[in-house]
Amino acid sequence: MVIAIGFEGSANKLGVGIVRDGQIVANCRRTYITPPGQGFLPRETAEHHQQNIHAVLREALDQSGITPDMIDVVCYTKGPGMGAPLMVCAIVARTCAKLWKKPILGVNHCIGHIEMGRLITNAYNPTVLYVSGGNTQIIAYDRNKYRIFGETIDIAVGNCLDRFARVLKMSNEPSPGYNIEQAAKRGTKYFPLPYCVKGMDVSFSGILSFMEDRIDDLLQKFTPDDLCYSLQETVFAMLVEITERAMAHCGSDEVLIVGGVGCNVRLQEMMGVMCKERDARVFATDERFCIDNGVMIAWAGALAHSSGTKMDFSESTITQRYRTDDVVITWRD
Amino acid sequence: MDESEPQLLKQGAEARVYICKYLGKQTIIKERFQKKYRHPDLDIEIVKERIRNEARSILRCKYANIRTPALYLVDFERRKIYMEYLATNITVKDFVIKHGSANEHFDTIAKMIGQTLRKLHDYNIVHGDLTSSNMLIIPKVQNDGDWFDPAWLAKGQVELVMIDFGLSYIDASVEDKGVDLYVLERALLSTHSNYENLFETILEAYKTANPKGGVEETISKFEEVRARGRKRTMIG
Numbered sequence: 357m358v359i360a361i362g363f364e365g366s367a368n369k370l371g372v373g374i375v376r377d378g379q380i381v382a383n384c385r386r387t388y389i390t391p392p393g394q395g396f397l398p399r400e401t402a403e404h405h406q407q408n409i410h411a412v413l414r415e416a417l418d419q420s421g422i423t424p425d426m427i428d429v430v431c432y433t434k435g436p437g438m439g440a441p442l443m444v445c446a447i448v449a450r451t452c453a454k455l456w457k458k459p460i461l462g463v464n465h466c467i468g469h470i471e472m473g474r475l476i477t478n479a480y481n482p483t484v485l486y487v488s489g490g491n492t493q494i495i496a497y498d499r500n501k502y503r504i505f506g507e508t509i510d511i512a513v514g515n516c517l518d519r520f521a522r523v524l525k526m527s528n529e530p531s532p533g534y535n536i537e538q539a540a541k542r543g544t545k546y547f548p549l550p551y552c553v554k555g556m557d558v559s560f561s562g563i564l565s566f567m568e569d570r571i572d573d574l575l576q577k578f579t580p581d582d583l584c585y586s587l588q589e590t591v592f593a594m595l596v597e598i599t600e601r602a603m604a605h606c607g608s609d610e611v612l613i614v615g616g617v618g619c620n621v622r623l624q625e626m627m628g629v630m631c632k633e634r635d636a637r638v639f640a641t642d643e644r645f646c647i648d649n650g651v652m653i654a655w656a657g658a659l660a661h662s663s664g665t666k667m668d669f670s671e672s673t674i675t676q677r678y679r680t681d682d683v684v685i686t687w688r689d
Numbered sequence: 690m691d692e693s694e695p696q697l698l699k700q701g702a703e704a705r706v707y708i709c710k711y712l713g714k715q716t717i718i719k720e721r722f723q724k725k726y727r728h729p730d731l732d733i734e735i736v737k738e739r740i741r742n743e744a745r746s747i748l749r750c751k752y753a754n755i756r757t758p759a760l761y762l763v764d765f766e767r768r769k770i771y772m773e774y775l776a777t778n779i780t781v782k783d784f785v786i787k788h789g790s791a792n793e794h795f796d797t798i799a800k801m802i803g804q805t806l807r808k809l810h811d812y813n814i815v816h817g818d819l820t821s822s823n824m825l826i827i828p829k830v831q832n833d834g835d836w837f838d839p840a841w842l843a844k845g846q847v848e849l850v851m852i853d854f855g856l857s858y859i860d861a862s863v864e865d866k867g868v869d870l871y872v873l874e875r876a877l878l879s880t881h882s883n884y885e886n887l888f889e890t891i892l893e894a895y896k897t898a899n900p901k902g903g904v905e906e907t908i909s910k911f912e913e914v915r916a917r918g919r920k921r922t923m924i925g
């Protein structure tokens with residue numbers, strides 16, 4: 357039986373989670389929320405994490421009833437992400453590991469999302485759509501790596517949505533993506549936007565600049581709700597299309613959606629319709645597990661730990677760039 | 690219409706592919722059926738554009754002497770393209786997986802791919818979806834069976850056929866060509882990770898295929914796009 361604790365803080369979410377043998381016993385989180393029209397910057401985000409990390413750690417320990425001596429491995433996000441916020445979690449994780457005399461393990465954030473999704477949904481060997489504020493990738497497992505079949509050639513889909521929310525001066529509470537999703541439900545008029553798919557790759561920067569350049573004109577003819585609706589319909593159609601292309605190419609009949617944008621119900625619904633047309637199944641999770649959290653780091657770390665992966669204390673650093681396909685997956689055949 | 694009852698062959702990435710007899714010939718019908726997940730206006734636009742791209746590029750390839758299935762009929766109303774059925778074929782993907790490492794013709798295939806891509810780009814056609822699923826190897830003389838014999842390669846009796854031109858376009862820029870190569874590299878690295886030199890061989894053949902040169906700009910664009918990909922910071 358493995359008990360693992362995980363610290364996550366690669367972006368504006370700070371999370372501490374604990375898993376005991378695949379059971380989630382704590383999943384605690386705080387989000388750094390910026391004023392409307394503003395994104396989060398590394399320094400302020402790191403400060404937010406510093407101010408909250410002790411309270412979140414306390415909460416996770418209390419909630420789980422786990423005491424430090426019971427823990428087998430201390431896990432933290434090694435990357436990818438923003439340098440300063442990553443560093444806060446790495447330092448606290450290192451301190452805990454030393455204090456509690458436990459091994460430490462750095463985890464790839466993307467692998468955390470994928471393994472969390474597989475744990476919650478029981479998807480067996482899915483094509484994975486990983487969509488978040490910093491990432492847009494189509495991934496499939498092959499020979500001990502999660503291989504990237506398609507990705508964005510410029511900005512991430514979540515980044516595109518967040519930045520458009522800022523153009524409209526929408527609230528960042530609880531998250532810009534959530535507010536766009538709600539607004540889109542009220543939208544009725546569809547406005548055609550640029551659609552850019554290149555094989556299994558996509559591009560979003562053109563759509564964003566197209567809307568930014570014309571925003572005043574557009575708001576004469578369309579409500580903000582209509583624009584959110586049109587944006588969602590367009591970018592999600594692109595994502596479903598490249599997912600389907602990867603499934604056809606790999607001969608796969610399962611899709612798993614992970615990452616913060618993955619809790620968007622409209623995206624899940626569109627993916628479901630596509631899957632039905634080709635006798636495939638879609639798996640997704642809700643905001644507790646989709647959005648960055650500590651459990652995903654704990655769980656991916658537990659898998660690596662159980663399969664014998666070790667990290668020397670001197671290697672317990674962070675890295676802003678850390679590709680999904682850099683990690684050797686020792687816990688799958 | 691002289692058309693037999695179509696039989697479903699495959700559900701591809703965006704279309705259903707049927708076989709039937711049309712005007713006495715074995716024919717593929719590629720139907721881009723309505724995708725219910727996307728807005729109907731968007732769906733109609735996309736399908737119209739994809740059918741137009743596919744038909745246009747197939748014709749352009751004929752002119753450039755690049756082997757594709759022959760085009761028989763385009764039916765925008767019913768969202769269908771009719772084309773030549775190449776009964777005996779193997780996709781490059783299946784060829785590499787089945788015969789790959791043991792096969793001494795691996796390099797021959799890679800060179801054919803490089804030369805064909807170069808020709809495409811020299812005629813300003815960008816394929817837009819270059820993967821090993823969208824290239825077929827066929828014997829020069831189609832037989833009745835549907836089996837593929839790698840021995841044909843030794844006798845130089847196979848051809849490389851490019852298919853699936855829905856995402857293609859004509860009058861492509863140098864940047865577009867660079868992206869085309871990048872898309873292929875990524876597809877091959879992920880699909881055939883055990884053959885790391887596959888893309889390198891293709892690229893080498895691509896560079897040297899036309900003695901008239903003029904490829905430097907495309908290659909430097911390709912390297913630029915690739916570097917951009919590696920540099921991108923990825924925040925979770």
Ligand SMILES: Nc1ncnc2c1ncn2[C@@H]1O[C@H](COP(=O)(O)OP(=O)(O)O)[C@@H](O)[C@H]1O
Binds near residue numbers: 706853
């Ligand atoms: N002309 C053809 N002759 C024989 N098989 C074909 C032909 N065209 C397509 N196919 C088969 O159908 C599959 C899907 O066709 P494709 O044009 O790639 O459609 P999609 O865009 O849906 O991927 C191909 O991978 C190939 O196996």
Ligand SMILES: [Mg+2]
Binds near residue numbers: 701702822823853
């Ligand atoms: Mg295809």
